[in-house]
Amino acid sequence: MDIFAVREYIQSKVMAAALETDPSPHFVVNEFFPPEIYEAIHTYNLFHYGEGEEWIKQKDIGRRNAETPFHLRKQIDIRGELEAPPVAVTFWKDLERVFFEDNWFGELIYNKYPQYFDIRFGPEARDPKFFDKLKSMLFVQRHDRGYSIGPHTDAPKRVFTCIFYFPQMTGGEKFGTQFLRPLDGNSRCSGHGHHDARDFEVVKTVDYAPNNFLLFFKTSSAFHGVAHIDEDVPNDRYGMQLGFYEPDGGVYKDLSGISVLDGKGLKPLLSLKLFGRKFRLMQD
Numbered sequence: 001m002d003i004f005a006v007r008e009y010i011q012s013k014v015m016a017a018a019l020e021t022d023p024s025p026h027f028v029v030n031e032f033f034p035p036e037i038y039e040a041i042h043t044y045n046l047f048h049y050g051e052g053e054e055w056i057k058q059k060d061i062g063r064r065n066a067e068t069p070f071h072l073r074k075q076i077d078i079r080g081e082l083e084a085p086p087v088a089v090t091f092w093k094d095l096e097r098v099f100f101e102d103n104w105f106g107e108l109i110y111n112k113y114p115q116y117f118d119i120r121f122g123p124e125a126r127d128p129k130f131f132d133k134l135k136s137m138l139f140v141q142r143h144d145r146g147y148s149i150g151p152h153t154d155a156p157k158r159v160f161t162c163i164f165y166f167p168q169m170t171g172g173e174k175f176g177t178q179f180l181r182p183l184d185g186n187s188r189c190s191g192h193g194h195h196d197a198r199d200f201e202v203v204k205t206v207d208y209a210p211n212n213f214l215l216f217f218k219t220s221s222a223f224h225g226v227a228h229i230d231e232d233v234p235n236d237r238y239g240m241q242l243g244f245y246e247p248d249g250g251v252y253k254d255l256s257g258i259s260v261l262d263g264k265g266l267k268p269l270l271s272l273k274l275f276g277r278k279f280r281l282m283q284d
């Protein structure tokens with residue numbers, strides 16, 4: 001793989017994309033990868049060689065976020081050890097280098113929307129080494145019928161998230177990522193928990209279409225989710241996620257002494273389910 005040529009292609013696409021701010025800052029890029037890379041993403045589809053891991057196993061879900069059947073999403077961590085023929089492993093490891101080597105993608109996204117980083121992190125975010133302080137993830141995903149994700153804004157630690165859509169044909173657009181708005185306009189979410197879709201309206205759906213791409217920045221209004229998958233979707237909603245997030249405790253020391261990012265001490269005072277809906281009384 002010619003890493004520099006792939007980067008050049010992606011960079012021009014990202015910089016040309018229109019930044020939207022409703023309901024929260026994000027942008028979409030069509031034809032995100034050069035065609036030969038998109039073809040290889042299918043030729044070397046890692047799900048040909050293994051099932052993948054359930055996002056969270058059913059036995060471990062417990063009472064958490066019952067709105068989301070986590071176990072129906074299967075994922076394979078590109079950054080871990082891959083069980084695939086060497087040519088496939090080389091392809092995915094090269095793709096990992098495209099994004100992460102020398103903090104290339106982090107810096108590209110900083111340059112795309114520096115205001116977000118400057119406001120959240122202060123001037124240190126301008127230091128090219130800033131992205132060494134963040135954690136990152138890259139995994140491919142596929143989804144079984146019955147999957148959905150209730151509206152959520154991602155964990156408070158999250159900085160930005162990318163969703164890549166890898167169908168080989170059109171027809172599954174509505175199973176892309178939905179942006180949602182709470183019906184109660186006074187609601188925001190720091191990021192702990194998935195919510196009931198009945199309390200939200202869909203603002204926009206980013207198509208699950210060939211080689212489509214979405215990036216959104218973490219804010220307390222970045223509500224998003226996936227509609228209930230109740231029919232066959234091309235390639236089982238095959239895609240990839242890339243994300244940057246703060247380490248436990250945050251990049252910087254919080255002088256308040258409260259780890260807001262980790263959600264410590266955020267147990268609901270009261271939690272009950274009535275008529276199939278969850279109600280939680282949170283402490284102030």
Ligand SMILES: O=C(O)CCC(=O)C(=O)O
Pocket residue numbers: 149154163176177178224225226
């Ligand atoms: O797969 C998607 O479209 C969204 C996934 C998501 O929101 C998440 O994993 O937090």
Ligand SMILES: [Fe+2]
Pocket residue numbers: 152153154224
């Ligand atoms: Fe999410």
